[in-house]
Amino acid sequence: MYDIEKFYQARSVADAVRALRADERAIVIAGGSDVLIEIRDGKLAGCSLVSIHGLAELEGVERTAEGEIVIRAGTSFSRIANDPILLRTVPMLAYAADQVGGPQIRNIGTIGGNVCNGVTSADSASSLWALNATLELTGGEGTRLVPIREFYTGPGKTVRRHDEILTAIRIARADYEGFGGCYLKYGKRNAMEIATLGCAAMVRLTPDQKAIAELRLAYGVAAPTPMRCTATEEAVRGAAITPELLDRIAQGALNEVKPRSSWRASREFRLQLVSEMSRRAVRQAIVNAGGEADV
Amino acid sequence: MFKTLTMTVNGREVSIPVDERESLADTLRNRLGLTSVKKGCEVGECGACTVLIDGEAFDTCIYLSLWAEGRSILTVEGLKSPTGELNPVQQAFIDEAATQCGFCTPGLIMSAVEIVGTGKRYSREELRKLISGHLCRCTGYDSILNALERVVEQTYKHVGHEGEAPGPAGHA
Ligand SMILES: Cc1cc2nc3c(=O)[nH]c(=O)nc-3n(C[C@H](O)[C@H](O)[C@H](O)COP(=O)(O)OP(=O)(O)OC[C@H]3O[C@@H](n4cnc5c(N)ncnc54)[C@H](O)[C@@H]3O)c2cc1C
Ligand code: FES
Ligand code: FES
Numbered sequence: 001m002y003d004i005e006k007f008y009q010a011r012s013v014a015d016a017v018r019a020l021r022a023d024e025r026a027i028v029i030a031g032g033s034d035v036l037i038e039i040r041d042g043k044l045a046g047c048s049l050v051s052i053h054g055l056a057e058l059e060g061v062e063r064t065a066e067g068e069i070v071i072r073a074g075t076s077f078s079r080i081a082n083d084p085i086l087l088r089t090v091p092m093l094a095y096a097a098d099q100v101g102g103p104q105i106r107n108i109g110t111i112g113g114n115v116c117n118g119v120t121s122a123d124s125a126s127s128l129w130a131l132n133a134t135l136e137l138t139g140g141e142g143t144r145l146v147p148i149r150e151f152y153t154g155p156g157k158t159v160r161r162h163d164e165i166l167t168a169i170r171i172a173r174a175d176y177e178g179f180g181g182c183y184l185k186y187g188k189r190n191a192m193e194i195a196t197l198g199c200a201a202m203v204r205l206t207p208d209q210k211a212i213a214e215l216r217l218a219y220g221v222a223a224p225t226p227m228r229c230t231a232t233e234e235a236v237r238g239a240a241i242t243p244e245l246l247d248r249i250a251q252g253a254l255n256e257v258k259p260r261s262s263w264r265a266s267r268e269f270r271l272q273l274v275s276e277m278s279r280r281a282v283r284q285a286i287v288n289a290g291g292e293a294d295v
Numbered sequence: 296m297f298k299t300l301t302m303t304v305n306g307r308e309v310s311i312p313v314d315e316r317e318s319l320a321d322t323l324r325n326r327l328g329l330t331s332v333k334k335g336c337e338v339g340e341c342g343a344c345t346v347l348i349d350g351e352a353f354d355t356c357i358y359l360s361l362w363a364e365g366r367s368i369l370t371v372e373g374l375k376s377p378t379g380e381l382n383p384v385q386q387a388f389i390d391e392a393a394t395q396c397g398f399c400t401p402g403l404i405m406s407a408v409e410i411v412g413t414g415k416r417y418s419r420e421e422l423r424k425l426i427s428g429h430l431c432r433c434t435g436y437d438s439i440l441n442a443l444e445r446v447v448e449q450t451y452k453h454v455g456h457e458g459e460a461p462g463p464a465g466h467a
Pocket of ligand 2 (some may be wrong): 334335336337338339340341342343344345354355356357383
């Protein structure tokens with residue numbers, strides 16, 4: 001038996017918002033693969049839950065007439081990993097979703113929960129940062145859009161207000177079209193493992209495919225929140241694809257990240273990973289963008 | 296608080312009172328006597344509590360019973376044929392000696408039923424990934440993978456078609 005004091009199954013997003021407003025202690029539960037574990041742990045013992053599990057309006061992926069990708073927050077990792085629209089437009093994100101836990105966890109875990117938990121190791125986070133995702137939050141005062149870069153305020157902390165539900169994750173056409181991407185996860189095991197470090201790289205090439213038109217380099221677990229290496233990204237705009245380019249990117253990333261030591265890995269090891277994974281991810285992203293690999 | 300839960304379990308509709316704090320693993324074991332559903336870790340790590348919900352594998356230890364409202368649950372108890380024969384997946388586990396203490400077996404069998412149900416052919420590496428949500432402390436997994444390969448191959452020969460591999464092929 002879970003130590004839950006109050007449980008309310010919402011019938012719609014509006015109903016969930018109402019229930020959250022009525023109870024300032026209430027916590028949202030979607031798939032429960034974070035929340036239920038924390039209840040077992042005692043961290044959330046005696047909590048009050050508002051469940052948005054199974055709400056049809058929170059499930060599915062679509063592409064609008066303008067080419068914007070809309071991923072509803074309650075969509076499971078399994079659906080995301082196999083969704084034909086995502087596999088065509090943002091395969092890096094579908095691949096990232098496929099790296100979470102194991103099959104049963106991917107069936108229950110939602111992408112909305114992965115973002116709202118505010119955790120730096122969340123497998124979808126680095127890709128969503130690289131893709132400049134926009135988060136659609138619906139609360140008592142209506143709906144607002146928050147760029148993912150403004151969402152996180154610290155480990156486990158976000159700007160989401162108590163009565164807000166993350167309803168969708170949106171990715172504009174200009175943020176995926178023409179890019180090649182690659183997400184790499186480093187963990188001690190191949191499955192059922194939280195990332196020691198996650199790295200998402202996206203590359204758009206110049207028309208002759210010999211230089212970088214735009215680089216996006218995002219990390220999970222390289223800082224207290226997911227992050228982008230924006231200075232490095234700017235520094236290599238227009239740079240020719242040479243072996244030195246990868247050195248410059250790796251060095252740039254090392255100057256921007258702020259990893260910590262944890263029981264999973266030391267700061268020093270994470271720095272090693274930051275450098276090596278930037279090279280591997282960027283190299284693969286260049287190939288996926290249609291460029292030459294032999295750098 | 297108690298609520299009435301209506302769901303289909305192994306083909307039969309049941310309507311039972313459940314505590315809203317209950318996990319589906321507890322409901323299936325304690326209220327319906329379906330003790331093939333094992334509780335190993337109770338935090339989603341080991342897969343011993345796996346059942347199929349609407350055809351997909353879930354860890355029932357981290358699944359609130361009320362979420363099962365209107366859904367269809369399949370456990371190992373529901374695999375036997377009307378005349379009492381074992382399901383081909385169960386038979387393959389026996390033939391390949393894929394069971395030792397047996398604690399992980401029901402969960403693995405349910406994942407295997409889902410895998411075999413796709414009618415697709417999988418490489419050993421793909422099968423490894425598909426059962427990565429299960430821990431077995433006895434067999435070393437090789438005999439389990441042998442059983443899976445055997446039954447996947449059998450089924451594919453019977454009803455199979457060359458489907459696409461599951462999940463994204465790479466990280467292009
Ligand atoms: C065995 C195991 C392995 C795991 N492996 C991985 C892994 O490899 N990679 C990884 O990234 N994660 C992993 N996780 C963590 C977890 O599965 C993910 O973070 C998952 O995305 C959580 O989604 P959920 O719907 O289950 O979240 P829940 O537990 O329901 O919620 C998570 C948090 O988000 C809030 N929330 C959820 N949905 C919304 C919403 N729509 N609006 C507002 N707030 C919301 C909740 O209040 C809570 O704070 C693992 C968990 C387990 C148990
Ligand atoms: S008992 Fe459910 S996963 Fe271990
Ligand atoms: S047979 Fe003992 S745990 Fe698998």
